[in-house]
Amino acid sequence: MKGKRVGLNGDTAVAFAAKQANVDVVSAYPITPQTIIVETLAKYINNGELDAAFIPVESEHSALSAAVGASLAGARVFTATASQGLALMYEILWIAAGMRTTIVMALGNRAFSPNINIHCSHDDAYAARDTGWIQFFAENVQEAYDLTLQAFKVSEDHRVLFPSIINLDGFILTHSLEGLYVLDDKTVEEFLPPKKPYNPIDPEAPKTYGPLDLYDWYMEHKKLQDYHFNNNVPPVIKEVFEEYAEISGRRYTPVKTMGVEDADIGIMILGSSAGSVRHVVRQLREKGKKVGVISLTQYRPFPKKELVEAVKNLQVLAVMDRSISFGSPGAQLYMDVASTLYNAKHRPLLFNVIYGLGGRDLTPVHIEGVVEKAEEVLKKGEVEEEQIWVGLKE
Amino acid sequence: MSIEWKSWKELPIGKIIPEPATTLKFKTGSWRALRPVLNEDKCIRCLLCWIHCPEPAIIRLEDDLVKIDYDYCKGCGICANVCPVHAIEMKMEGE
Numbered sequence: 001m002k003g004k005r006v007g008l009n010g011d012t013a014v015a016f017a018a019k020q021a022n023v024d025v026v027s028a029y030p031i032t033p034q035t036i037i038v039e040t041l042a043k044y045i046n047n048g049e050l051d052a053a054f055i056p057v058e059s060e061h062s063a064l065s066a067a068v069g070a071s072l073a074g075a076r077v078f079t080a081t082a083s084q085g086l087a088l089m090y091e092i093l094w095i096a097a098g099m100r101t102t103i104v105m106a107l108g109n110r111a112f113s114p115n116i117n118i119h120c121s122h123d124d125a126y127a128a129r130d131t132g133w134i135q136f137f138a139e140n141v142q143e144a145y146d147l148t149l150q151a152f153k154v155s156e157d158h159r160v161l162f163p164s165i166i167n168l169d170g171f172i173l174t175h176s177l178e179g180l181y182v183l184d185d186k187t188v189e190e191f192l193p194p195k196k197p198y199n200p201i202d203p204e205a206p207k208t209y210g211p212l213d214l215y216d217w218y219m220e221h222k223k224l225q226d227y228h229f230n231n232n233v234p235p236v237i238k239e240v241f242e243e244y245a246e247i248s249g250r251r252y253t254p255v256k257t258m259g260v261e262d263a264d265i266g267i268m269i270l271g272s273s274a275g276s277v278r279h280v281v282r283q284l285r286e287k288g289k290k291v292g293v294i295s296l297t298q299y300r301p302f303p304k305k306e307l308v309e310a311v312k313n314l315q316v317l318a319v320m321d322r323s324i325s326f327g328s329p330g331a332q333l334y335m336d337v338a339s340t341l342y343n344a345k346h347r348p349l350l351f352n353v354i355y356g357l358g359g360r361d362l363t364p365v366h367i368e369g370v371v372e373k374a375e376e377v378l379k380k381g382e383v384e385e386e387q388i389w390v391g392l393k394e
Numbered sequence: 395m396s397i398e399w400k401s402w403k404e405l406p407i408g409k410i411i412p413e414p415a416t417t418l419k420f421k422t423g424s425w426r427a428l429r430p431v432l433n434e435d436k437c438i439r440c441l442l443c444w445i446h447c448p449e450p451a452i453i454r455l456e457d458d459l460v461k462i463d464y465d466y467c468k469g470c471g472i473c474a475n476v477c478p479v480h481a482i483e484m485k486m487e488g489e
Contacts, residue, residue, distance in 0.1 A: 098408075098409060099408050099409060099410075100407050100408035100409075161407060161408070198407065198408075199406070199407070199408060199410060199412075206413075206414040207410045207411060207412050207413070207414075208410060208411035208414070208416070209408070209409075209410050210409065211409070211410075211411050213409060217399070217405070219402075220399075220401070220402035220405055221402070221405060221409045223402040224402045224403070224405050224407075225409075227402075228407070
């Protein structure tokens with residue numbers, strides 16, 4: 001591990017990363033649980049530690065709108081939000097991606113209302129899944145810091161030019177103090193030189209941004225965006241992960257696996273709970289149980305090939321979702337996994353586990369229960385109950 | 395105009411239009427169902443149609459007579475409606 005060992009909570013670590021990235025514009029509105037990010041950045045700018053424009057907007061809709069303009073003008077732009085704030089940004093999310101801005105946003109994952117809840121669900125991350133933003137999931141504070149720095153590099157690459165979201169579980173990561181290694185400013189500066197704008201707003205060379213686009217070319221524009229997102233982004237993410245490994249000693253991969261090579265049963269999960277699952281599975285493996293864990297660092301673009309590879313020896317896979325999609329064939333990650341594997345040469349039996357909504361703890365007992373359920377499925381060779389809820393007062 | 399795209403592969407990144415004044419290429423006259431037809435003998439050169447046309451597809455000539463620009467006229471009929479002497483008549487396209 002390279003760098004200095006410090007103690008920070010997730011929000012402060014993300015704000016520190018944005019400062020080291022030397023952002024030009026911070027356009028954000030405070031909302032729990034990411035408020036500390038905006039507060040910390042405001043403090044840096046006020047103290048003169050960060051030379052950036054802070055735009056104190058009146059809503060998240062404006063926060064992202066201002067960020068879009070700043071990004072297209074050539075600035076390195078950072079914003080942060082959560083839950084309802086992201087919902088208010090929703091129309092601009094599509095615009096930020098379609099106009100190929102390079103905004104980096106931290107999303108302190110928080111449950112959608114009703115009822116009002118400030119704790120963790122992945123509703124907000126999932127709500128942005130179709131919008132064309134790159135999405136990373138951090139598992140701990142170290143990852144939140146590292147992924148923020150790497151996201152700027154990925155987004156601003158001229159083969160990419162898409163905005164990025166870094167998901168960090170509300171309170172569990174945003175407010176938990178953890179030890180982490182931070183790089184020195186000079187190393188970050190070398191890794192992340194000033195942004196090279198692509199086709200920026202320029203009065204000398206007028207262009208139209210976001211024009212009317214009807215049945216004659218709209219479809220082609222969508223095709224180009226989709227093609228670049230699916231084909232250009234994943235290789236650049238891998239390159240950036242590789243480069244970051246060299247300077248930090250911390251190696252990231254789109255899909256993280258543990259024990260799937262020899263396991264019959266797999267558990268797939270996003271965010272901070274992956275660590276808890278891995279802890280329980282490690283204990284179960286010591287007892288001789290053949291269980292593995294899959295978690296995603298790169299959630300969008302969805303790493304289909306890597307997932308197919310990761311599950312090739314599994315017989316049963318429990319896909320855990322910290323959200324629900326009302327009336328859908330399953331919750332959001334489950335649908336991604338099921339459709340990815342449908343045409344794969346080998347596909348395990350799948351079932352969906354709903355857990356942790358609104359900050360409900362996922363305990364080792366719950367995880368053991370999921371493994372027991374998977375063992376039943378393995379024994380019967382069929383899935384009788386496609387979705388189960390854990391930690392629910394029945 | 396230099397923009398002559400044939401495929402999605404040729405489009406500029408970010409849905410931008412890389413040169414100005416391209417709305418001139420967008421001939422909205424094809425939207426028209428009703429066509430304004432000017433009777434020059436009746437026209438009193440008051441220019442109300444010229445002022446009211448939202449496009450603007452009424453072109454003012456030197457002697458304050460007007461000409462209708464059918465490349466951009468969408469056939470909304472405002473000109474015919476404001477004309478105080480009924481010098482503009484809306485006729486079905488194709489008639």
